[in-house]
Amino acid sequence: MLQRNPAFEDRTPRRILRGVDRLADLVELTLGPVGRSVLIDRGAALPLVGDSGYAVATHFDMADPVAQSGVQALRHLAWEMSRDFGDGAATAIVLARAVLAGLVNMMDAGYDPQHLGDAVVRRAKAIAAQIEASAVPANDIGTLRAVATTAAGGDAGLGGAIGEAFHSVGRAGTVIVEAGHGVGDEIETRPGLHFGSGWLSPAFVTDDALGKAIYDDAYILVASGRIDRFDEILPMLEVFSQRKKPLIVVAGEVAGEALATLVLNRRKAGALVCAVAAPGAGDWKAMNLGDIATATGATLIGDESGHRLADIKPAMVGRARRIEIGRNHTAIAGGAADPQALEARMAHIRGEIASARHLAYDREQHELRLARLSGAIALIRIGAATKPALDQRLEVAKRAVAATRSARAAGVVPGGGTSLFRAAVQAAEAASGSETELMAANVLAGALGAPLRAIVSNRGRDAAHMAGLVAASSDSSSGYDAAGDRITNLHAAGIIDACEVMVEALTRAVATAATLGSVAAATASASKRNDRGAA
Template sequence: MISLNCKKTTTGLTAHLALVRGMKALAELVGTTLGPQGRHVMLAHRAGLAPHVSKDGVEVARHLSLPDSEEELGVRLLRNAAVAVSESFGDGTSTATVFTADLAVRALKLIGAGADTLEVRRGLGLAAYAALVALNDMARRADRGMLTAVAQTAANGDRRVADLLVEAFERVGAEGTIEVEMGNSVEDVLEVAQGSYFDTVPLVTALLPPTGQVEFARPLILFHCDAIETADEILPALELARSSRRPLLILADSVGIDVETLLVRNQNEGTLAVAVVRAPMYGDTRREALLDLTSKFGGTAFGREGFVEFALRSLGSLSEGDLGQADEAILEADGVTLRGAGNNPSALEDRIALVRAELDRGDVSVGDSPSAKLDYIEKRKERLKLLAAGSAKLHIGGPTDVEIKTRLPLAENAHRALLAAAKSGVLPGGGVAMIRAAEKVQQEMGRLEGDVASGASIFLQSLDTPIRWIARNAGLRPDEVLARTLANESDFYGLNAMTGRYGDLAEDGVLDALDMVTDVIRVAVSVVGSMLGVGALVTRASPKPAPERFKGTERVHDKLMREGGFDE
């Protein structure tokens, strides 16, 4: 161990030991919450206020901070990876934590006994790949009951939230969008809008009736990103709508006084039904949003800045094919709903795939700014609402703001878990899928030799860690639970820790999303592989303890603690 310029450097096996101690500390804490009979953890408030009791593995993991700076690195390494599982799939943080920590301990013992690091890592990779194949073969397509069960588990047993989320999913479809947000009533409220909805305001209120609501049947739609300033620009669109005897909906940034006068005169003479609203979103996002809409409803997106192929064309040369078409348009005081796609379905599918890829990939140009990343994600979600067949909002209610804020993250977890299960399928829950996978690939891994075989062996041994924790938390003997489960040949046979009975876990609703379980395995192999590749640790020599009363919010305090903001 070397101390230089207030920095402490630790190398070799000692560095690995420090990391593993931190991982074990996190696993011992989070493991107590695993399963339906898991215990609660009392968490001290950072600012010295009343303590908080939680059974949420994510929340518990985020509160742990160790005084030893080297062990704290192990905590952070495992916590960040495990929490990412829950952020993606709504569940799995506790499972990933205990499984990874156990695998890290076993791997360190091998390396300490003289095994080759690269060979051990190769064995981990081979066993993990074989287990992933076995899990994919084991998975079942999720029906309504299975989706409800997965969502209810992620929502910490809240059946009302699970039922509403499944209802929303069924009504908007796999390509629809579902948002979960705070409500303002005691009850949970689900709102579903069929079609493409976007927030907007009318630009010419004189065209609207006193109610402020208009419904157009089979309207033509003019998409324009910028201002339409002169009457000459709008005349071709008006003539096309008049000749086809169809109403016209205009989306633009603004309209000039001459345009407004012309439209109102046409309305008063009864020659044409027309409405003008502001185009959705702003700036560059508006341009992309209009291209999204044209992929669904046809037509051309016009503008003055040359952002699309036809942008330099004058509106005076507009033809009928440049106008979009919908089956119905509903205009309200604060938004518009368009129903019935009027374009080639393949163009819409390609556009949806593009936006989803942007959402999954993220934008490296925004850097590490949390607000910029959040803004990037929110804009893509809004664009998906335009492209989807429908959208839903689930407003989480409760008698107090405290209860609503407590239920909101659980409902968000349930939403992510439901989507993962619907996309990938389901596996037996309660840790059963992992031990079934280990059993299926045992013979295949037996053909390996040397340190590669040792690496594969410890991986398969660690796969029973989650079910052992679940059994212990339920007051049962892990070895007996394992033996009784594996004695039955059905993949979905196992222990329902909530009732203490064995049976078909699909019927009991004890299920996990395939994507969640496979991500847990990937996280474990990645974290342990990274740990084994570490040759040295560099930390601050004397970390400064956090102040007893931090003058700020708990969220800011937690962020500073995670990033070493209170270190000297």
């Protein structure tokens, strides 16, 4: 068993703060439109240029194991912000350092760390509510572009494309980014239900130029199992053939005699049919088929539902105003979904998203399912001249999409650290209660100006002077524009942040700092550490 040596009492918070300070000093450099990058040593691997709080936090270590525990706590905080919102990691780290420093100073003056930490958390929640109340909706394309550009590190081209994509799909739609094949960015908007699989034979194509099977007023049979006997689907094929209506078969698998006979009927008799591969694999295939059935008003045929192909009736087949089926893509528009069943299905998927918050792949797949059912999808194909540049832009785009999605959901507030700074000033002016509550208000009043001060300092200006000018302005939207080096109306200048990002950065940073500040002892392995790039 490894021997563990404890570090006791008042030395522990200070040692933790040492690690937090060293990391936050580097992260501060990345804040704002004139923030700088940090060169990160990775041992034998090539150095990495980090231009975000998350990138810096991921690769920074301390040799002192107690100081390293502070670094790890902030690394986790940065990871949470990046995972959940795609933005705000640097702000959260800078806030956490400032709050922890204030708490440690108060503890040195004799205040109880637990009571003080609890008071700071309570105050932070009140300030968060105040910020939320000040948010304005992010519905117009200008606001969406501004949020995306800020989250994309000032890349106006990328931010503009993301803002345009969000505006084009509306509040019910979603935006997806993927690697493109050119230098520029491209946007494709797809209304209706889409999935990435298509016809099982080119014989089903009705439009040779497009390579698609395209039908209006189509009927859709959805089955979760394997269909390989033609007599299983013959009754439905005869019914819709007599009605001169197309029948689309979407199943877990269509093969053997069933597929061969469908192809033959299409080629020889011009039958209005098409067999489509179900999207996904395993459990995801079953869920996707259930979504397709719900979206088209079909009854899912299979073991899960208890319905057999032999028992199928015309009323169990779904319907769509139009369906376009390509080799690797299917689009269904105007599905005959039952509104209540559709809403119930989407509510269930939202629950799955909440349950999968720590499983990135599962969460993304459920979000894609929800997007398919709820509205249009905008696909942004990211371009770049080189593979490393493409990888970097793709990662930035994903973060910016997450931040813009958050802004669309909960509104926006003035950027540049202004919303946090103004809320802290107002909270300090209205502070009341016990001495501990007053001290907690003082800690936050000083700490919540840290992001603004870092942005001003990165511009090379006097942070205290600029903070004073912002505080003196009666316009709640007035703040410091670092790119223009001026005090201005930030909403008008397009310098805005997603409200939810700022609120979560505040509450999570304060909770992290309060936890670290209340630590009385820390244990570390007595074995020698082997830290690459440790400070």
